[in-house]
Amino acid sequence: MTTTTATPGPIAQLTHDVLEAPPLTLRDLAWRRFRRHKMALFGGITLILLVAYALVGTLIYPESYANHNDTGQALQAPSAAHPFGTDPIGRDVLARTIYGAQISLLIGLAAVTIETLAGILIGALAGYYGGWLDSVLMRFTEAMLIIPEIFLLIVMAKFFGNKIPDINLFGRIFSGSVIVIVVIIGLTSWMYLARIVRAEFLSLKENDFILAAHATGTPNLQIIIGHILPNSIAPIVVSATLGVANAILAEAYISFLGLGVQPPTATWGNMLDNANSYMDTAPWLWFFPGLLILLTVLSINFLGDGLRDALDPRSRTV
Amino acid sequence: MTRYIIRRLLQGVPVLIIISMILFALMMNMGDPVAAMGGRTITRTADRERLKRQLGLDKPIYVQYLYWLVGNDWTKVDLNGDGVAETPGTRKGVLRGDFGTSLSIRGKSVVQVISERLPNTLLLMIAAEVFIILGALLIGVYSALRQYSLWDNVITAITFIFYSMPIFFIALLSMYLFGVLFKQWGLPYLPTVGMFDPQIGQTPGQVALHMVLPVLSIALISFAAYSRYVRSTMLEVMSQDYIRTARSKGLPRREIIFIHALKNASLPIVTVVGLDLPLLLGGAVVTERIFAWPGMGRLFLDQVGRADTPVVMGILMMIAVAVVVFQVITDIVYAWLDPRIRYGT
Numbered sequence: 052m053t054t055t056t057a058t059p060g061p062i063a064q065l066t067h068d069v070l071e072a073p074p075l076t077l078r079d080l081a082w083r084r085f086r087r088h089k090m091a092l093f094g095g096i097t098l099i100l101l102v103a104y105a106l107v108g109t110l111i112y113p114e115s116y117a118n119h120n121d122t123g124q125a126l127q128a129p130s131a132a133h134p135f136g137t138d139p140i141g142r143d144v145l146a147r148t149i150y151g152a153q154i155s156l157l158i159g160l161a162a163v164t165i166e167t168l169a170g171i172l173i174g175a176l177a178g179y180y181g182g183w184l185d186s187v188l189m190r191f192t193e194a195m196l197i198i199p200e201i202f203l204l205i206v207m208a209k210f211f212g213n214k215i216p217d218i219n220l221f222g223r224i225f226s227g228s229v230i231v232i233v234v235i236i237g238l239t240s241w242m243y244l245a246r247i248v249r250a251e252f253l254s255l256k257e258n259d260f261i262l263a264a265h266a267t268g269t270p271n272l273q274i275i276i277g278h279i280l281p282n283s284i285a286p287i288v289v290s291a292t293l294g295v296a297n298a299i300l301a302e303a304y305i306s307f308l309g310l311g312v313q314p315p316t317a318t319w320g321n322m323l324d325n326a327n328s329y330m331d332t333a334p335w336l337w338f339f340p341g342l343l344i345l346l347t348v349l350s351i352n353f354l355g356d357g358l359r360d361a362l363d364p365r366s367r368t369v
Numbered sequence: 370m371t372r373y374i375i376r377r378l379l380q381g382v383p384v385l386i387i388i389s390m391i392l393f394a395l396m397m398n399m400g401d402p403v404a405a406m407g408g409r410t411i412t413r414t415a416d417r418e419r420l421k422r423q424l425g426l427d428k429p430i431y432v433q434y435l436y437w438l439v440g441n442d443w444t445k446v447d448l449n450g451d452g453v454a455e456t457p458g459t460r461k462g463v464l465r466g467d468f469g470t471s472l473s474i475r476g477k478s479v480v481q482v483i484s485e486r487l488p489n490t491l492l493l494m495i496a497a498e499v500f501i502i503l504g505a506l507l508i509g510v511y512s513a514l515r516q517y518s519l520w521d522n523v524i525t526a527i528t529f530i531f532y533s534m535p536i537f538f539i540a541l542l543s544m545y546l547f548g549v550l551f552k553q554w555g556l557p558y559l560p561t562v563g564m565f566d567p568q569i570g571q572t573p574g575q576v577a578l579h580m581v582l583p584v585l586s587i588a589l590i591s592f593a594a595y596s597r598y599v600r601s602t603m604l605e606v607m608s609q610d611y612i613r614t615a616r617s618k619g620l621p622r623r624e625i626i627f628i629h630a631l632k633n634a635s636l637p638i639v640t641v642v643g644l645d646l647p648l649l650l651g652g653a654v655v656t657e658r659i660f661a662w663p664g665m666g667r668l669f670l671d672q673v674g675r676a677d678t679p680v681v682m683g684i685l686m687m688i689a690v691a692v693v694v695f696q697v698i699t700d701i702v703y704a705w706l707d708p709r710i711r712y713g714t
Binding site for chain 1: 383384385387388391392395396398399526529530532533534535536537538541542544545548549561648651654655658659669670673674681684685688689692693
């Protein structure tokens with residue numbers, strides 16, 4: 052057993068060359084720190100591969116094939132014709148994971164957009180204006196945080212369920228439930244971001260440059276958007292990245308419970324709906340979508356972890 | 370201190386009222402509770418209307434909320450539909466501890482329905498929580514003491530994988546491995562669904578056997594986040610001066626780690642655990658569904674499907690109150706454990 056001494060982490064070794072080189076910009080510094088994160092690089096590459104899987108697959112299998120059912124082919128084990136097997140009504144699981152990837156990734160990104168907008172709006176208003184507005188918004192945030200997300204999601208999914216008609220976009224038909232899921236995931240996950248943004252605004256608004264902006268008569272909105280927000284972008288980026296992973300998981304859970312995106316639109320989550328009935332007889336039904344969800348969420352978490360280190364302004368490593 | 374506790378609890382009241390309003394409004398649009406009532410289909414319109422009137426479902430939403438919150442025994446309700454309120458109300462309201470009667474499980478109060486399921490959920494969740502805390506402490510301390518070693522990196526990678534794992538995936542994988550493949554290989558295998566084998570009955574042995582897989586699934590997923598946390602607090606504490614002092618005094622390493630360091634490193638963990646404890650009441654919706662465990666999560670899912678507002682509101686408000694109370698308790702315990710913290714009156 053070796054004695055552990057308190058090592059203060061790797062210290063920057065400034066060689067002669069580095070000292071002579073022109074000063075690094077913040078972006079260069081962040082990129083250098085990010086590159087050093089092996090796991091974050093792994094996450095980034097895996098994500099690119101997954102996006103390629105979703106896009107290139109479209110060229111091989113048309114969507115009609117992914118939704119084509121043939122009960123004569125039901126529940127076939129993986130074979131050359133169907134590498135991932137077929138589902139209980141004879142649809143090809145491989146083709147469905149490809150189209151499911153598109154929808155699942157899309158839901159993740161769209162839900163995080165809503166989450167981020169809501170989080171920034173509420174956090175910025177509360178942090179910048181303070182006073183009664185802050186109290187009201189923060190009580191509301193606390194109220195939303197009190198109920199675990201999965202319970203809120205179930206109640207909301209039930210509330211909005213099947214109220215939006217199917218949409219026709221780019222010649223493809225999307226179940227209206229995709230929009231419902233995006234909105235409810237966005238609306239149940241903004242609370243932590245709002246708190247982060249509020250804390251950033253509270254500390255940043257005391258700075259001299261904000262005082263100067265006030266003195267020159269800059270309107271409040273411009274101070275918020277043009278002066279404070281750009282300075283608090285790092286934690287927002289990190290939180291949004293990790294938010295994509297959570298949104299994909301949330302979609303998977305809610306669709307797994309049968310309350311999410313409705314067929315025939317495939318998502319990784321709704322491919323798993325009822326999978327536990329086929330847990331022993333057709334493991335390929337749940338294994339491949341489950342594995343893809345795991346890979347995606349894992350990559351995003353690695354990426355987010357790397358970004359957190361890279362964008363941390365207090366980090367001194369170069 | 371007492372004033373601090375009272376003030377904190379009072380601050381929770383508006384928050385609870387806001388969330389109860391939001392949830393109540395959401396529950397109003399869940400479908401027709403009369404349609405799913407007790408498995409009977411009520412076809413005649415007149416019957417449906419009478420039933421709705423008796424249950425108070427014909428009232429506007431704010432009146433329903435008011436009756437739910439404070440009861441209706443202070444006023445009269447119209448039961449026979451002639452437009453004249455003649456019968457005194459009987460409900461006492463949530464504020465006086467009356468959560469109402471379930472709409473779909475006939476004749477049972479919400480409290481009864483919940484108390485039938487709560488022990489099952491607590492059994493599952495507390496067992497999982499014990500494993501989570503012990504595992505996280507063990508793994509977290511181990512990898513903190515060997516920071517950046519091979520094992521630390523391996524553990525970090527594994528915790529990331531479990532942290533990113535959807536619970537149904539690990540549940541299905543473990544069911545397939547320990548329930549199906551083990552059976553095929555002729556090894557001793559584990560049961561995958563339910564709480565006990567109906568042929569044997571609900572014996573402690575049976576329940577324990579059926580608990581293994583759900584507890585394993587919940588514990589593996591949640592312990593990852595905890596152990597990361599233990600690792601970082603442990604690292605922070607190990608680099609402090611008093612640990613160096615203890616080491617220079619020549620104290621045994623074991624004593625330094627487990628008595629001097631772990632004691633202080635556990636403080637932030639107490640907060641995390643304290644804030645997570647109330648969530649155990651709600652059970653694990655997805656896990657209970659997969660393993661067919663008759664707990665709160667399943668109850669919630671079923672009753673949402675049947676638009677059973679009183680039960681759903683009862684479950685959610687129970688969790689909400691527990692969250693508020695545990696936040697205060699956690700603060701108090703934290704102050705008690707850490708003498709540096711004093712709450713002003």
